[in-house]
Amino acid sequence: METQGEPPIKKSNFIIDLVEADLDSNRYDGRVQTRFPPEPNGFLHVGHAKAICLNSSIANDYSGVFNLRYDDTNPVTESTEFVASIKDDLQWLLGEELKTVPLHTSDYFKQLYLWAEDLIMKGKAYVDDQDVKTISKQRGGFQETGLNSPYRDRGTEENLHLFREMRAGKFYEGECVLRAKIDMGHDNMNMRDPIMYRVKTEEHFRTGKEWNIYPTYDWAHGQSDAIEKVTHSLCSLEFESHRELYNWFLDQLEITGNQRPYQTEFARLNFTYTVLSKRLLKYLVEDKIVDGWDDPRMPTLRGFRKRGYPAVAVRNFCEHIGVAKTNGTHEIELLESFIRNNLNQNAERRMAVLNPLKVTITNWPEGHVDMRQAINNPEDESAGTREIPFTGSLYIEREDFMENPEPKYYRLAPGREVRLRYGYFITCNKIVKDKEGNVTELLCSYDPETSGGKAPDGRKVKATIHWVSAEHALEGSAVLYDRLFSTEHPGAETGEPLDDINPNSKTLRECIKLEPSIGDLTRGSVVQFERLGYFHPDEEIPLLFHRTVGLRDEWANIVKRR
Numbered sequence: 427m428e429t430q431g432e433p434p435i436k437k438s439n440f441i442i443d444l445v446e447a448d449l450d451s452n453r454y455d456g457r458v459q460t461r462f463p464p465e466p467n468g469f470l471h472v473g474h475a476k477a478i479c480l481n482s483s484i485a486n487d488y489s490g491v492f493n494l495r496y497d498d499t500n501p502v503t504e505s506t507e508f509v510a511s512i513k514d515d516l517q518w519l520l521g522e523e524l525k526t527v528p529l530h531t532s533d534y535f536k537q538l539y540l541w542a543e544d545l546i547m548k549g550k551a552y553v554d555d556q557d558v559k560t561i562s563k564q565r566g567g568f569q570e571t572g573l574n575s576p577y578r579d580r581g582t583e584e585n586l587h588l589f590r591e592m593r594a595g596k597f598y599e600g601e602c603v604l605r606a607k608i609d610m611g612h613d614n615m616n617m618r619d620p621i622m623y624r625v626k627t628e629e630h631f632r633t634g635k636e637w638n639i640y641p642t643y644d645w646a647h648g649q650s651d652a653i654e655k656v657t658h659s660l661c662s663l664e665f666e667s668h669r670e671l672y673n674w675f676l677d678q679l680e681i682t683g684n685q686r687p688y689q690t691e692f693a694r695l696n697f698t699y700t701v702l703s704k705r706l707l708k709y710l711v712e713d714k715i716v717d718g719w720d721d722p723r724m725p726t727l728r729g730f731r732k733r734g735y736p737a738v739a740v741r742n743f744c745e746h747i748g749v750a751k752t753n754g755t756h757e758i759e760l761l762e763s764f765i766r767n768n769l770n771q772n773a774e775r776r777m778a779v780l781n782p783l784k785v786t787i788t789n790w791p792e793g794h795v796d797m798r799q800a801i802n803n804p805e806d807e808s809a810g811t812r813e814i815p816f817t818g819s820l821y822i823e824r825e826d827f828m829e830n831p832e833p834k835y836y837r838l839a840p841g842r843e844v845r846l847r848y849g850y851f852i853t854c855n856k857i858v859k860d861k862e863g864n865v866t867e868l869l870c871s872y873d874p875e876t877s878g879g880k881a882p883d884g885r886k887v888k889a890t891i892h893w894v895s896a897e898h899a900l901e902g903s904a905v906l907y908d909r910l911f912s913t914e915h916p917g918a919e920t921g922e923p924l925d926d927i928n929p930n931s932k933t934l935r936e937c938i939k940l941e942p943s944i945g946d947l948t949r950g951s952v953v954q955f956e957r958l959g960y961f962h963p964d965e966e967i968p969l970l971f972h973r974t975v976g977l978r979d980e981w982a983n984i985v986k987r988r
């Protein structure tokens with residue numbers, strides 16, 4: 427059973443075993459080098475976080491090198507906005523500046539081009555004049571062998587000439603491609619003469635108009651690894667069937683020995699109630715289902731930041747789940763539990779009322795302000811204490827009062843006494859209502875003898891509720907978030923994840939009342955509003971709070987149920 431405890435003392439998984447075996451056999455003369463190769467066509471999400479943590483920790487643990495490489499081979503979808511955000515998010519996640527300058531596949535376009543000419547000259551690549559649709563049809567299927575292209579046996583000189591013309595911009599998009607010449611009857615579909623270059627006329631954000639042809643992932647990836655001298659090329663499972671091609675290209679280029687990278691696959695991270703496909707995330711943003719890539723409901727690192735997830739908690743989570751060889755789905759509650767445990771240790775406590783109901787204490791000495799001492803963090807004595815003003819005019823949470831209390835409702839009700847946290851016992855004596863019959867105010871009395879939180883005569887109360895002094899309260903707003911999808915596996919029933927969007931995933935609470943010291947909180951720090959959850963102040967709008975996570979550990983229940 428998976429528990430939520432500390433990460434294992436001695437880390438071990440199949441990738442670590444592999445790296446250690448390579449170190450033992452001196453395969454790379456003791457070198458370890460990894461990379462994280464995102465395409466700059468979107469913002470990073472928590473799946474990327476897993477790949478980043480894995481690659482960077484392997485490099486760190488073995489005194490190796492970890493690089494960020496932008497896999498910028500498609501000018502149509504990529505932009506500098508994504509380039510900047512990826513680096514920024516990556517540094518946020520790792521909690522430090524990158525130790526190496528970011529690299530770009532586009533820096534290797536020349537070398538990749540020269541290597542492609544090499545393959546042509548060896549008779550291992552050819553220019554195909556067919557369109558991509560036809561080529562795709564000719565690939566056949568698992569039970570069906572592919573068809574050779576009518577252009578497959580072009581001579582070397584003609585291929586070289588045409589390829590140079592492709593580069594020189596003599597062809598339109600889709601007019602021709604460069605293909606590797608392998609085997610159209612191969613069991614592995616990726617080996618059926620895969621495309622290496624496509625014509626694209628769009629301007630590239632780094633190389634401008636210099637290139638009219640762009641390498642495919644398969645052609646660019648392994649060769650970029652080799653150029654950078656990556657030792658362990660770790661990628662997600664969907665590339666498993668590409669490994670044979672990865673190796674084939676390196677074989678043709680005679681990249682061997684300690685210069686040759688090896689690809690190893692690991693399972694992608696998936697979560698319940700979550701989608702992690704960039705295409706879908708992009709759709710949510712573009713269709714304005716969410717308020718942008720940094721919407722706190724998004725599984726993006728931007729969203730996590732805005733919501734107040736501590737980076738170290740995300741890293742600890744990634745380390746805890748480790749790596750697997752088969753795809754699986756993690757429960758989102760496990761991640762939330764890492765966030766909550768971290769915040770429980772570190773977040774200061776404050777009192778805030780999200781849905782205020784006025785309370786007037788009728789026997790309170792007029793104008794008197796009693797400064798009450800409160801503990802900032804019961805989990806961390808060094809966080810100290812603060813003072814909160816208590817007066818005869820307070821706000822409590824509307825939900826903490828019921829005119830006709832249900833069974834087992836122990837909070838405030840007519841004639842009933844409760845404890846105000848860090849304050850006194852109060853009893854509700856009278857309800858004030860407006861014309862429509864809505865409760866607008868409670869008239870209560872307090873017992874001055876209960877200043878220490880206890881009654882000297884030993885009488886008990888069944889509930890302690892929070893409050894804020896009305897005249898001292900700051901006014902702010904809070905956004906409460908629920909899951910973006912209402913089913914565990916979005917799209918499982920209809921095949922369309924968007925059918926399972928939760929229409930009530932965001933609730934804005936305005937005119938919330940905050941104890942005055944909330945105004946002095948350090949910028950950016952998450953705070954626990956007592957009894958309500960953890961909240962992260964917005965970076966731009968003062969006194970706007972995003973609910974990071976609630977107080978209840980749902981993961982504990984899941985573990986118990988198992």
Ligand code: ATP
Nearest residue numbers: 463464465473474476477661662694695702703704
């Ligand atoms: P798409 O969602 O369109 O498949 P992508 O998220 O794979 O795109 P890339 O920019 O290619 O986008 O990803 C960069 C790296 O992150 C890749 O090496 C990929 O294996 C890894 N990665 C992406 N998603 C996950 C995931 N859910 N779990 C683990 N690693 C992931």
Ligand code: MG
Nearest residue numbers: 464465662664
């Ligand atoms: Mg991908």
